[in-house]
Amino acid sequence: MDFPEASTPLSDLPGLTPEDAAARLRISTKTLRNWESWGWIAPAERTQGGRRRYSEQALQIIEATGMAERGKRVRTMKKETEIGTKGSARSATVIAVVNHKGGSAKTTSVVNLAGVFAVEKKLRVLVVDLDSQANCTIGLGFSPYTLTAKRQLFISDVLLPGGSPQSGGGYTALHNIRDAILHTEIEGLDLVPSSLQLSDAEIPLINAMARETTLSRALAHLRNDYDLILIDCPPSLGIFTTNALWAADHVLVPVEAANYAVAGLTAIVNVVRAVRELGRDVNILGVFNTRVPGPLTNSARDALENTKRIFASTYIDIPIGNTVASERAVEEGNPMVVSSPKHKVSESYRQLAEEVLRRVG
Incomplete structure (x- = not known):
């Protein structure tokens, strides 16, 4: 899959008139004005001649969030069964947590959100560690080296192509993903672990047919077993993150509270737009800041x-503080929301989890 170039900052791209912007989003200019008044899209700017222009940045973010499609489905969404309702036929919601920049507290966010969902919301949660550094695996109490000694299967074993072609395209995996699932010490929270072996799976996966859909096809067998599936993506936008986006319904983007980190979000927006253009209905559910210093x-x-x-409205205004305690909790293999539930960072993740569930519907 070839992605659009991400070298041009979104803020440097030319603006569009309200008419052109509405046509591109396939909505009316009245709807566009309503979105602006509701805070769904960044406000139009005025040129020296007084004409209103919507920035290319704002349009690309709307396309990546799937706002137009979600707006058309509002009435339908209100009728849907709430997530996690026992006995519901609704399949799991898959959320990929993505940022190609390291140090964004991505893994810390996955571990703590999973803890809140399982412990406090009583949801059935599966975490998929898609990073060869295996920090998420460690953060949920497992040592990749010990697991290797025990011949545990990893996500790499699931992604490596086998020899049997599938009728829908691609090949069957060497191993079934169910055989790689570990039960954590937290009731209702399971894990598909990772290890350094994942880096060895990259080249075989790149050369496989229908490579972008490998993880999606594996998770399809688990959607009725869980309420939420969280994917901890690697700090890159390569084949593994592409697989996560193809498997996901939504994308969460943690961003370090630094301007250089904000500027790097162009690439993520472009990749999500590219996957959507190929027919996958995935959207950016929310962007939130992490490592926020205090004061x-x-x-x-x-x-x-x-x-x-x-x-604009995609932003989740729940800053996650920068504390040594939160990092230490992950290293010790226990979500902070479990080990220190009254800590301010735990409360922030609790609020973030509430907002994620509200946005999922």
Whole structure:
């Protein structure tokens, strides 16, 4: 899959008139004005001649979030069964947590959100560790080295192509994903672990047919077993993240509270748009800031304001603090929301989990 170039910052691209913007989004200009008044899209700017222009940045974010399609489905969404309702026929919601920049607290967010969903919301949760560093595996209490000694199957064993072609395209995996699932010490929270072996699976996967859909096809067998599936993506936008996006219904993007981190979001927006253009109905559910210092510095405040301005209603205004305790909890193999439930970071993740469930519907 070839993705659009991400070298041009979104803010440097030319703007569109309200008529052109509405036509591109396949909505009316009245709807576009309503979206602006509701805060769904960044406000139009006025040129020196007084004409209103919507930035290319705002349009691309709307396309990546799937706002137009979701807006048309509002009435339908209100009629849907709530997520996690016992006995519901609704399949699991898959959320990929993505950022190609390291240090965004991506794994910390996955581990703590999973803890809240399982412990406090009583949901059936599966975490898929798609990073060869295996930090998520460690954060949920497992050592990749010990698991290897016990001949445990990893996500790499699931993704490696086997020899049997499938009628819908692609090949069967060497192993069934069910055989790789581990039960954590937290009731209702399971894990598909990772290890350094995942890096060895990249080249075989790149050369496989229908390579982008490998993880999606594996998870299809588990959707009725869980309420939520969280995918911890690697710090890159390569074949593994592509697989996660193809498997996901939604994307969550944690962003460090620094302006250089905000500027790098162009690539994520482009990749999500590319996957959507290929027919996968995935959208950016929310963008939230992490590693927010306390007290708040001027540069961090600017980063928070810029993220909120750029992503408008997609922005989740729940800053996650930068503490040593949260990192230590992951290293010790226990979500902070479990080991220190009253900590301010735990409360922030609790609020974030509530907002994620509200947006999922």
